[in-house]
Amino acid sequence: MVATASLSCENAATMKVLVTGGCGYIGSATARYLRENGVDVHVIDNLSEGHRAAWDGPLEVLDLLDRDALHAWLKGQSFDGVIHFAARCYVGESVTQPVRYWRANTVPVIHLCEALEGVPFVLSSTCATYGEPETERLREDHPQFPVNPYGATKLSAERLLKDRSAVDQGKCALLRYFNAAGASTCGHYGEAHDPETHLIPLAVWAALGSGQRLSVFGSDWPTPDGTCIRDYIHVDDLAQAHFQALQRLSSGGASDAWNLGTGNGFSVREILDAVEAATGKPVPHDEGPRREGDPARLIADSTKARSELGWQPLYENAAEVVETAVRWHQQHPSGYAS
Template identity: 50%
Template sequence: MHFASFIQVGESVQNPDKYYQNNVANTLVLLDAMQAHGVKNFIFSSSAAIFGEPRYTPIDERHPQQPINPYGRTKLIVEQVQADYDKAYGMKSVCLRYLNAAGADPEVQLGERHDLETHLIPLVLQVASGRRKNISVFGRDYGTPDVTCIRDYIHVQDLCSAHWLALQSLMSGSDSQAYNLGNGNGFSVQEVIDAAEQVTGRKIASVNSPRREGDPAVLVADSALIRERLGWTPQYSDLSTIIKYAWKWETRGTLEI
């Protein structure tokens, strides 16, 4: 299972070399090592960024693949490489295309914390806990109901179950496949801020910032295919539930929830 990549859209536009070297070249090294040692099953954490600006939403697997930033292009290149390795070497793969992994283990043993943190929900909750002064909203001029970007947020436990089902399908001899993963709902940046205020009971200060280059207005995935073929069903699709577990992780040992 290959999760390792650089993932910041804006950074990929400013420094594409970093992304092509790591996300593409290093993945080729991994695939070649697998081929040399006879490892024939591969699960790849891809991204809905391979589709680019949506022509329709939610995005299904038939949607045209026209990424609008280097990050999305690196993910698409690896998917194409995998298809070629399947034909040439019989290396079977499942590409799981998702957007924003979110939330935390309900038992609060594992959670999300990056250095540098770039994901919206942890950043919003850092404001609520007092570790940040405010959250930047990148663009309030999109053609969405509240003029902020809309994204799909998937609880990490649901992502784990999707990877487990993908592994089982490969181990049972299924053909290579790509699946879009989504919880069935898209939430705007403002909706995330509002929901976090309700969950935490705290005001979350925000500042308006310019759009980030390469950011589509709406990215929401249609997961009907993986639901039908592998029986995947998200258990934590409610935004408030996702934020509740992330808040428990953010405040573990410091606040009573």
């Protein structure tokens, strides 16, 4: 059954949902989105990467790796769904610290599943589970051969949730994001990672003079302007999809995977142009060699999410996404610290 926005709102009023990593970038945007739509949201976060100021609702500061503490907190509580964002998310770090990544990105899923049998589970997954693209746009049935430990840990979490679903221990929605980007339109919430590795914040900081010169990894890719092409999806559009996926599971829909990207690719150079237009300043940058493991293009085919979830991204153009990020960084030069 396809969840529509209106159906979602009716059902949401009675829903109690656990959001892990709800003080992080995408988790906090989703927690706020759910709350605005009538959901009773409870966040768990250990604040290792997240920010207390990103979420002003119920928060349990707890490490999901601490099985006893997690199970003790969950005991006697009942949730209509769990949305699991908490993870380590740096591809490069996952290559140098694989054991840490396997632990951080798989053990919490096990701990949650042990305590939440039967509860619908929405997982933050990633296009990194696909590995090297074989097609111009990636569909959900594209082969999954991740080329780094980060992608492999997320694929394992997907597999665990599929196995759990197969024996009726709880349905799952596996949401594979492409490049999350942008900030809330109100300008109060945005991306604040440390270290920051994502192109848009790094380019904005470079333009505003609050960060280093940007390194562009390769200008000889087989793309029209020689730089890598990615699919930038606004964080609020991701939030919308989580709400719809949860509604779909709650209203009888089967476990499945959905890509979350706009389907529009933008090159690094086009993003720098957008940052320059939005800030009115040049982006100081150097063109360096290619980075190992980077595909030339990563673009979603998100037909399935649009048709089955009723998902309608509001931001289809990266320039609009960049504008929201610029506003956030201009108003919060030190992130949540400001």
